[in-house]
Amino acid sequence: MQKFSMKRAALLLCGAAVIAVPAGAWAQAATPTVASTNDGPPTISEIVVTATRIQSRQQDVAMSLNVETGDKLEKLNVFDIKDISQLAPGLDLTNTDGRSNSTTLRGVTFNPDSGTAPAVQVYLNEIPTDAQVIYAPIYDIQDIEVLRGPQGLLRGLSAPAGSITIATRRPNFDHVEGYAETTATNREGYNVQAGVSLPFSDTLAIRVAGLVDGNRINDVVDVNRNNQRSYGWTESARITIGWKPLPGLTTFLTYQHLDVDTRQFQQVVGSGNTPAYQLLPFLGGYLLPDTSARSGPPLTVSDYGAVSEGLDEVNNRTDIVNLAADYDLGPATLSFVGAHQSSLIVVERDLDNGNAVPGYISNGPQHTTFNYNTGELRLTSNNTEGLGWGVGAFYTKQSGLTILDGGNSNTFFFPTSVAGTKAAFGAPPYLPINTNITVPTNASTASFNANLRYKSGPFKAEAGVRYSIEKNDQTTQVGVSSPGNTFAGVPAFALPTSEIIPPNLQKSTYRPLTGGADISYDFARTLTGYVAYGHSARQGSTGVGVPSGISPDLIRTKNETTDSIEAGLKGSFANRRLSFTVDGFYQKLENYLSRFQNIFYDVPANQSGTGQQELGSFDFNYNGNATIKGVEGSLDGHVTRDWDISVQASYTHGRYNNATLPCNDFAGTGIPNANGAQKVSGPGNVSYCVINSRLADVPDFSLTANTEIRFPMATVTPFVRALLSYRPGFYSQLVNFNYEDRENINLYLGLRTNDGKWEINAFAKNLLNQQRITNISLGNAQQPTSAGVSYDSGYRTINATNRRSFGITAHVKW
Template sequence: MIKLSKMHKRLLALSAVMPMGAAVAQTAPAADTPQLETITVTAQRRTENIKDVPVSVSTLKDEKLDVLVSGGQDIRLLAGKVPSLNVESSNGRTFPRFYIRGYGNTDFSTFASQPVSLVYDDVVQENGILKGFPIFDVANVEVLRGPQGTLFGRNTPAGVVKFESEKPNTKGIEGYYNLSLATHNTANVEAAANIPLSKEWAMRVSTLRQHRDNFVDNTFTHQNDVLEGYNEHAERVQFLYQPDTTFNALFNVHSRTTDGSARLFRANLIKKGTNDFTDGYDFTKINTNGQNTQSLSTNGANARLTWDLGAVKLFSITGYEGVDNYFSRGDIDGGAPGQVPFQVETGGGLTDLKQYSQEFRVESKNAGPLNWQSGVYYFSEDANGYSNNFNSTTGAQTSHLASHQKNTAWAAFGSVNYAVSDDFMLRGGLRYTNDKKDFNTVEAVNVVQIGPSGVSESKSKVNWDVSGTYKINKDVNAYARVATGFRAPSIAAANSSVPITVADAETIVSYEAGIKADLFNRRARASVSVYDYDVKNQQLTVVGGNSNVTKLINAAKTKGRGVEAEFEAFVTSDFKVTAGGSYNFTEIRDPSLSVIKNPWSTVLNPINAAGRVVIDGNPLPQAPKWTFNATAKYNWALENGNLFVLTDWSYRSKINFFLYEATEFTGKAMLEGGLRVGYNWDGGKYEVAAFGRNITNTQRIIGAIDFNNLTGMVNEPRQFGVQFKGNF
């Protein structure tokens, strides 16, 4: 055993200095040498080894995902946890905005669309309100970078974030419970139970309860005395029907309810001429005379049916997602009289939203070199939304604008895989999409609308992708991919000074190549990808600069390029590390494009003859050039269990908040870390741990209000807590 261990060490050292493509005769690993489990993904709508998929894709699952959600955070916790992914929101725990490779959309209007699609249990969550569904009882999260315009249903030119819930099974009763308590009485309770009902039926019930006390004192005459708390619960019930090996049906019903504080906008947070906090800043205090509240109720259901017909498999995916009520009201000027130039707060939301989708897909099961899949897709959304303005001094509503949007789309798609040889696989995909939106103003109170009260937009587009995967050896694959994507036109509501605005459809052409490898007898794996993309007519959101006015525009061209890399390894049997990083360069290329500036800021871009800021050459908003993430876990085996220490870190470089560059609106680089010390026993059945999130208490300005004074938003505070988990 000792001789084999020494031989193995020599082999590892030799492998480390040899070229990746070199053929090396490897001995079998020692019996006690751990190996990384094979990761399978459904990035191509089939279950495949992640190494074989010609797409830059990352996964989050198991312990790594559990650690991130332990502090009761919402879906924004995914920001920076894999290369090239950012998530932020000006609405707090609701309405997250996703960015992949710097490509996203800062639009905060009720009907905003995003170029990053979020898919939960094979059903697209199109409206931004739906994208914030909590993370619990999840089997896997996949981040698919670059255009996914042929196999996924809606608006995916930047990529897809894909969630898959744990599924019921008929094997036996099993489940887990997970309880944590942290700073500010942040409580997180999560549980799931799998219950076989018969040989053919099984049920899985999952639930989440989250709470945080209000802890930010409002020093303005005790109005809304304390803020920043929330209460949230979500449920999911699934039924599996599997009478035989040729058919199964999975039914899913889910809901979410949340209420608490809306995002806190802090007046004069940014020191003039810098991007530092103003003197005297204190996270636990705010001085505002406006009201602050947020509530949301959503529900949904889906049915996923599969027929195995021998030569082919047939899939039917039927989805419904609804918003029963959404309302968010915040003091956008951020302060009280004497601090800010005007007294205004806004409230907006949805009175109802109904989304239906249906997909039929058939895939081949050929033993030969050629396999294919094809299908049709239908999407329908009907939404009623509104925005209100209020006088912060009196609390009286000063205006009301209600709008309605009807969106229908259908698509036909197909893809082909052809094994040219044992080592070379070619793939190609094609999709035709037709998308139609009808938008109109339903009611306007104290809003004199300019222009027509309604518009209709319709656009059709063919997207395609071609890729190839080549096996350099049994452990190393190289791939290359060319892909296109499409996002349908977007429509924004009117206001007193801007009519209904329409942003034309945007398209992308992307080139990508990469290498994926298993290393050292699968004790490690690594991947690296490079990409280059051009977006034509990118949809951008412009805020008035000196007033609360938003409108949509198109940039003639946006350029992006970069590199992504990931690494995972057992350094020893007890020590495991992961690391990832990305470089994302973005640039707006449109010399004719200019925007109104915020008069309180120090603008760094040229000013044209009309006094507007020229944004040609600027990076996209919320697009850091550099991101890094890393985790490390060390385990000590004891007589009756295991003691472990785990730490995780994420870093992003500076970002622009808006389309123009200004000293005050450039967010500083940010590094956040977590630490977890715990003990598990009875074969991992039980675990107790102490944890910290943002352990260095990093405090950063992460967003601002464009049309106001130097009002901004900050990141989540440091947390310490304890957690207990059990499995049965």
């Protein structure tokens, strides 16, 4: 009932936005996007960015960055923020399990379950925001900027790989304006969004926007759940009030509600297996294969199939209130940004996603409440020549509670001889262990920064530092109980709730000094060169929910630091019809923080705290030194008056430096492998391998390109658009897999009026219908047993590119 009313309200909002526009507003000319002349191709428009917290020409910013305007996102039907990776090479935004959003930039990746600060910070209207709630369908966007390289000065939180800043559209104080857009696809996809600005006076205006969206997400069908299909629903609304109470003072108050429900099944590939075992009494009581209980049928990438028997659902309810104020005092501007974010995320997952034990559902329900309060105050001089300065203070606090309630530590007894027993089991015998885990969140960061800048003619220099105080209190309370198992001779038991994080690893305080410096020089109006240095840091974390009794190195990671040097050129040519950027960089990471997934562990009974041997797989955080180097470049502009192009490429070589890291080494070869039964090679609770491989499962090279060709007529303009993203194939040592190359092409054919008021286009996404694996597990999904032999599902878990889809979009603006 709630879905119906929310969806209907958003649809009515879109319709009202169109109907309520006064007739005079339709007559207003569209804002030109390029500077035009009557005797030749248009020149490129100056792109204004806020990468340095001051509005500047993109050419004047001494760093590598990508800027995507809201208009461009709408033209290319970019409906989800994760799709901006198709426009920014070297950027990879993924969601591999329907729950965790991961960001990779310049070869540096981040897993949100690591409990560390992200490698790429995300900001919504200049406020740090959790990627788990902001990586969703987008609407009414002003622009998105991808800032590359270490960030340790300009914004409140440090990051080793970069930042993504998302700015929503603000109300217009001068006139009514807005848009409405609707899209439908052949794969049950729909997207309806609209936004409208209503000025009440030259000092008061509001903007209202809304969205409803539905799609098949990864397009996977679960063959063990009556062919139930993955699907996602999103409903969101936003209102922004703009107010100018005093001369020089402008404020914007924004409220946004987000409601996301996803049912995303985990895709698998493989032959399947008959992993279930049954006690056959006429053979003396030995466990033998039960060939009637398969994990599932043979599946290939093109089947887009899942085999889990349980649900995989995520519900996200998030509210964000944001306040931004700028007060021009003449010599300087005083600015404030602050926000409150409140989220409720409920997850239900079948952890046996390969169905290694048919008839058994490994539930992993998770309930998270999350609050994020942030405030920042800055004072910046207004002069553009001579010596300038800026000072600021920042504070953020995160609090919340995550509760995991499920039998995730069941101990299976296969294989074993049970001579004399005359009973039969339809499912393998196991000891149910109900594990209730409570993880409080309590972290804060306070920081103070200062910077100086100097400009004299074509020369400009900037430098600054940020001193931070990061505090983190990480604890995990675990309660364990079991009804016992008479077959195994284990009585029922219930252990009191206990703290599994050692006291000396619970509280941490880190005081890093970060910052940077750069020098740039305008060799001409059309050519600027720069050199920049950046230093950032991330606090180590204590693993939460780790297996009881695990060794300390698998619980607590070290602090990470990184230093980077970058040099580049930015400019234009061909009478300013084409612009270009090119840069090279070198970066060293000390104690790079990463997460290693599905690592098999073995905790002996005398260490586990439960009196039972604990076997299983877990995702562990760990440190390793690394080096990154690369080059990036772009070319944008107008080939002719009616032909635009944009080409961007990135080459990044990011590798570990002889890092000793957790791995699965079942064959005892010293390299990651899943050959044979699950076991720990060497001493300790997990295996370790010396790694010199890439930091993330992404290729070194990537390229994106888009173009539009127009065919102007008297009153309308037919057009053809295309978007290409290319990633070559590569070998991943971490998962022992050769990824294939990917050439994704989106094609758009459409028609729009010459005044830009309305447009309609038909499109095909993944035109070549490439079905490529984008992420894969190391070996098959397995369920370990106390006897050292595992139930093998016969499947590797994967993610794949979505199949080809067709759709149509209608867009109107005023």
